Amino acid sequence: MSKKILDLLPGLALAVVIAIVARFLENLLPIHLIGASVIALFIGMLINHYYKSDKLKPGLKFTSKKILKFAIVLLGASLSIKTVLTIGKLSLTVMIFTLLTCFGGGYIIGKLLKLNWKLSNLISAGTGICGGSAIAAIAPVIEADDNDIAYAISATFLFDMAMILLFPVMGRALGLSDMAYGLWAGTAVNDTSSVVAAGFAFSEAAGDFATMVKLTRTLSIVPVVLIFSVVSAKIKQSEAGEKQNSVYSRKKVKISSIFPWFILGFVALTMVNSIGVIPSEFGLLAKDISKFLMVAALAAIGLNTDITEMKKSGIAPMIHGFIISALVVIVALVVEYFMGIV
Template sequence: MKVLNRIGELIPGLLLALAIAACAKFIEGLLPIHLIGASVIALFIGMGLNQIRKPSDGVAKGLKFTSKKILKFAIILLGASLSIKVVLNVGRLSLVVMMFTLLTCFGGGYFVGRALGLNWKLSNLISAGTGICGGSAIAAIAPVIDAEDKDIAYAMSATFLFDMVMIVLFPIMGQAMGLSDMAYGLWAGTAVNDTSSVVAAGYAFSEGAGDFATMVKLTRTLAIIPTVLVFSLIEVREKRKAGIVSQGEKVKITSIFPWFILCFLGMAAINSLGVFPQELSSGLKELSKFLMVAALAAIGLNTDFREMRKSGINPMIHGFIISALVVVVAIAVEYFMGIV
């Protein structure tokens, strides 16, 4: 009976998030040009509804469940879209570029965040969104470091705004520099943040560039795994500093290991072995994307603009600086490698 009562408490909030996700997908489909993904649309719808009326106690538990548990489940399903074979083929060219862009994001992001006075969680969420894969990376790291919903929303907004600029400017800059399809695809796949933005910027240049940029982006997604593991350890260190975990107390790896990431990797391995039919793999990927949209809708519903305003404009400045640095570093590494 208790289990049924627990499920009953979760349903209203879950259904509300799913309804917003469906609306966001519908709006995304109406757009003549794919400039903005459903996840960002759902986040903004949720934030807008929060300003009109804050979520009632009847939906609060379901929204929390959706923003935490459903989000992790969506990340697991995302693994079904990855193939180790594709990763290895594309990785030979993209690995070096990605190493430099990730170092730029987290190394440069650390100093930029400190200079701007941002808390380490918000700063690193922005860096992860910029360096790995936009909303997916932010979504994967947020539960590991117990990030607040307002920080997640701010990080999403910071990466999204710069993505919109890059969608317009990247094809223009690529043509001006005379980049080949492969060189441009590698550049867009490593420097543009969100998957939908990579697709938009890639195919705006050419079909070949779009195909290669998309493969690079999927390879880049695997950086989520080591990044989440590192941040799990950082979170324990921060809890020790705060006295939540005593200095002498041993922390079991099982208590901090993000098991949903292990499941994510398992799904990618299974898919690489050809166990999943193409139709099932595609279906799981679409389900993952939809559940992630629902989770971001829940995060938006729990986000208050007034709380975000307290952070000021500094998070946006952080996102702009790091994104600009990644764009420059990515193309510079390609030049040094002789790809351009």
């Protein structure tokens, strides 16, 4: 047992050190344009490009898989269904249309660009829900490769940077009110830090509203992850049936494979927090720990990612990300227009 723990230490320690450095670099920025998760991922990829060691592998695998799942469970303690009621039906209406655009349009675009379904849906999830956090939550459910995770996060990050710069300019050009702009930014910009940056670049009131809308949008992780759990299990079941061509093989999928323990834990904590059982101080602490562990997990994913292998995917994933991001921006604005907000 002690030898197993010792084997995990080098990789785990390096991922934690990178996470600390990434958080430090994030805090140095006067405006949080880039989240620590993205910084950690890129640092890990850069290190892996120049230095590789078999001694790191056990700890990196443990961090990118087990620690990531534990971080997702803890995230549930900071989410509450009450947030939906706080924001109201306005954001939910826009959010439903943007999510349908992401996953419906993403499915078609992914097919046309001949992307594997895991990478295509990771990009759609990152664009539709909350950037790196959504990608990190869905990746273990569909058993995505580290290269696909890194590529999906890279794609959403690039378009987030563009949105931070363009959204305030477009919002003023369109003459949007603080509420209309906040709703637009909160439903169309990907990562939380990017929503905050884009929102407050317009006005303080728009920034506050955009942040609240973004929190509501984050809750969609719950149903989306559950849906992907079922979809992934069905695909495994179908593949098993094709390989063995027997009725027996089609009955082998377990309930635990459809609803993994970490998803059950995540949903359970979200529900418990929604009824007010979890103290707010504990919820905030759990969220901070969860975010740090996610940063460490993404550092490990970066350390497992081969830039050369990523290049083989070509430009198609970036085109996918661009089209989906553009569609979401347009759909969110159109829905607001028909609702009489713009």
